[in-house]
Amino acid sequence: MNIDLSDEALEYGRTAQAALEAAGGDKLLEDAELEPARRASLVSPVLAELGAWELDPRGSADELEAAAALCRSAGWWAAPYPVAERLCRPADLPVDGQVVVTGTAPAAPLAGLAGPWSAVTLDGRRFRVTPRGPARPPRTSAFVTGLDLTPVDADADGAAERLADVTLGLVLGCWTLLGMLDRAMALTRAHVLERQQFGQPLARFQGVQFQLTDAEVERAGVAELAGYALWSVQARRPEAFDDALALRLGAVEAAETVFRICHQLHGAMGFCDETTLSWVSRYSLPLRRLPLGRAGTEDVLTRRLGRRGLDGLFAGESFE
Amino acid sequence: MDFDMGADVARLRRTLRDLVEEHVPPDYLGAFTHDPADLDVAQRFCRVLADSGLLCLAWPPEFGGRGASLWEQTAVREEMWAHHEPRGAQYMGVNWVGPTIMRHGTEEQKARHLPPIAAGEVIWCQGFSEPDAGSDLASLRTAAVRDDAGWLVNGQKIWTSYATMAQWCFLLARTSKGERKQQGLTVFLVPMSDPAIEVRPIPTMIGPHHLNEVFFTDLRVTEADVLGTVDEGWALVQEVLAFERVGIARYARCERLLQAAPGAVGDAWAELPGELRGRWARMLVHARRARLLAYRVIATQGAGRVRPVDSAAYRIAVTRLDQESAEVLTDIVALAPPTGVAGARFQREVEEHARYSVSATVASGSIEMQRILLARALLANPVTAS
Structure with a gap:
């Protein structure tokens, strides 16, 4: 058993986090919102310096772990660039990256990016994508745009194999969301230690403490599910897609609790632009809603599990 | 990364399941019933485990154990709790009374108390x-x-x-x-x-x-x-609580019952409301989450570190899982009552789980205490990515 990322991957994540901080940290997102056309140039060269775009998460376990750590660090700063999606680019298509979408309402935070990009649906069909219509202001869209899809593969025969692409996309996306949960918790911890009411820090109130702990249990749970799903991808387990969906369901559900509590503990200040939480919260929405939100993810997972359940201690055991 | 516990643990797990199948009647729901036969089952099973060298496998060899790895100990906890703890009350002697006596007892105390615990003959x-x-x-x-x-x-x-x-x-x-x-x-x-x-x-x-x-x-x-x-007994109590850091593997029984539900319900499974099957899937995710949080505590312990934040987070997650999974399972058997001998047994298991789960957030340190411990640890130090 080894349930941790390698030391090298963790170090890579820390380096990426420091590099993004040096490049502007929270200001990266603020600048990108003011000038959406700059968003790629704000983030991509910083990570290119670290060799991020040479990482091959499909090729080696080490690079997959480095990619996961990188996504978590990108999430910490809510970096205004689809890092996980770029890391998921398929080797056999001339594209910058690949997004996971639903066939019915394809959308992704690709507004203003030159591309080209590809998309893969949850059932493994691949498409070239064209952003639909003029980009809406990122303040409300968080760079999400509807996509027109053009099929890439002539037949659907390879769709099952391409579930690995979907799996990787879901898992790395959740590592990004995990970084956002880390940040939301850190911001909230700092806030309740500092903010005084009734002559004492909010952190002294048990009602505040208990809310914080409920959020932390959710965040910690996502961290473990994310590790498990990553290993499942690494080990090419047949259950990897189920594990990715299980992670996604756990992560989306946790994000609802974590952000609800973090906003509550920040009070009105948490809604204001001057508070970092409000930025992380707004830009977490695409990750929580796309390709499917909580109900949609639960529905897909439930259908997948059918009667056999989720792989674990008692999968395949008969009840006699 | 590697979440596979390895061949030794898999073999141990299989052995334990075989022993349960052979020596524990299928209707057994724990030693704490009005039927003295259930206590006899537990006592006999402990002796079977002792004879197989499995009762105290975590103990050091000089006290009759085999110094089993933390992951082997984990498998024992999981298998026993999943199958209604056929060791009965013995786990307490084996898990922490014995080890505490080993560390702090006099030679006379060790000679008097450790052999009966190792033989499965005494309840504490x-x-x-x-x-x-x-x-x-x-x-x-x-x-x-x-x-x-x-x-x-x-x-x-x-x-x-x-x-x-x-x-x-x-x-x-x-x-x-x-x-x-x-x-x-x-x-x-x-x-x-x-x-x-x-x-x-x-x-x-x-x-x-x-x-x-x-x-x-x-x-x-x-x-x-x-x-x-x-x-200076307080220090010993702290040590005892450290032995109980992971405590009973509640998630294992939740996972076993959730996993068994579709089979127990049979064809009626497909007729259940989609919303209920969705809650079932969600509980399976929560059971996995609680199990992984337990593994985090164990891995940290194995590395010689103690992080109260990990054990408190796990305890909160697993006790909530116990109650929430009981609610889902109760809804399932209410809407689609399983039939036949195995079905009736499943219903009894769910009922037992539901009744016992009421105490999950109170027993062995209330959930409020765990929240206090977690809050204290969280506020003292920021959590870092492990």
Whole structure:
């Protein structure tokens, strides 16, 4: 058993986090919102310096772990660039990256990016994508745009194999969301230690403490599910897609609790632009809603599990 | 990364399942029933485990164990709890009474107490909680007053599991008044057969024998009964709580029952409301999450570190899982009652799980205490990515 990322991957994540901080940290997102056309140039060269775009998460376990750590660090700063999606680019298509979408309402935070990009649906069909219509202001869209899809593969025969692409996309996306949960918790911890009411820090109130702990249990749970799903991808387990969906369901559900509590503990200040939480919260929405939100993810997972359940201690055991 | 516990653990798991299948009747739902046959099952099963060298496999070889890895110990905890703890009350002696005696007992105490525990022949109870000292354990009032012959113990314990069937009690009593309430406490190892000890069962909705009151009236104890150092029992209690850091593997039973539900319900599974099947899938994710949080505690422990934030987060997640999974399973059997012998057994298992889960957020340290511990740890230090 080894349930941790390698030391090298963790170090890579820390380096990426420091590099993004040096490049502007929270200001990266603020600048990108003011000038959406700059968003790629704000983030991509910083990570290119670290060799991020040479990482091959499909090729080696080490690079997959480095990619996961990188996504978590990108999430910490809510970096205004689809890092996980770029890391998921398929080797056999001339594209910058690949997004996971639903066939019915394809959308992704690709507004203003030159591309080209590809998309893969949850059932493994691949498409070239064209952003639909003029980009809406990122303040409300968080760079999400509807996509027109053009099929890439002539037949659907390879769709099952391409579930690995979907799996990787879901898992790395959740590592990004995990970084956002880390940040939301850190911001909230700092806030309740500092903010005084009734002559004492909010952190002294048990009602505040208990809310914080409920959020932390959710965040910690996502961290473990994310590790498990990553290993499942690494080990090419047949259950990897189920594990990715299980992670996604756990992560989306946790994000609802974590952000609800973090906003509550920040009070009105948490809604204001001057508070970092409000930025992380707004830009977490695409990750929580796309390709499917909580109900949609639960529905897909439930259908997948059918009667056999989720792989674990008692999968395949008969009840006699 | 590697979440596979390895071939040794897989073999151990298989062996334990085979032993359960061979020696535990399918209707067994735990030793704590009104039917004495259930207690017999547990006692016999402990001897089977002892004969196979599996009862104390975590113990060091010099005490009859085989120094099993943390992950082997994890598999034992999971398999036993998943199958309604066929060791009955013995897990307490094996998991922490024995190891604490190994570390702090005299040679006489080790010789007297360890062999019967290793052989599965003795049941221990824990004399900690009192009517006015629950979460605030150090406020306990049971007093051991010194005289020329040793101490006389007077007082009352409550919520004492297994007291009706235990032969020995790991008793925490006040021997002096220190500056802090944690000082002046002493652990005594006392025989429950002493007529100065009276046990009164407390009838409860979670089943018989779980909870008792224990009264001590002029119980005579001597230096020979003291475990460790007089007045320094609080440190031992902290050690005991550390042994219980992961505690019972509640997630394993939740996972087993959730996983078995579609098979038990049969064709009616497809007719269940989609919303309920969705909750079932969600609970499977939560069971995995609780299991992985337990593995985090164990891995950290294995690396020689203790992070209260991990164990408290796990305990909160797993006790909530216990109750929430019980709600989902209860809804499933209510809408699609399983039929046949196996179906009826599944219903009884779900009912037992549902009743017992009510106590999950109270037993072994309430969820509020876990939240306090977690909040304290969180506020003291920021959590970093491990």
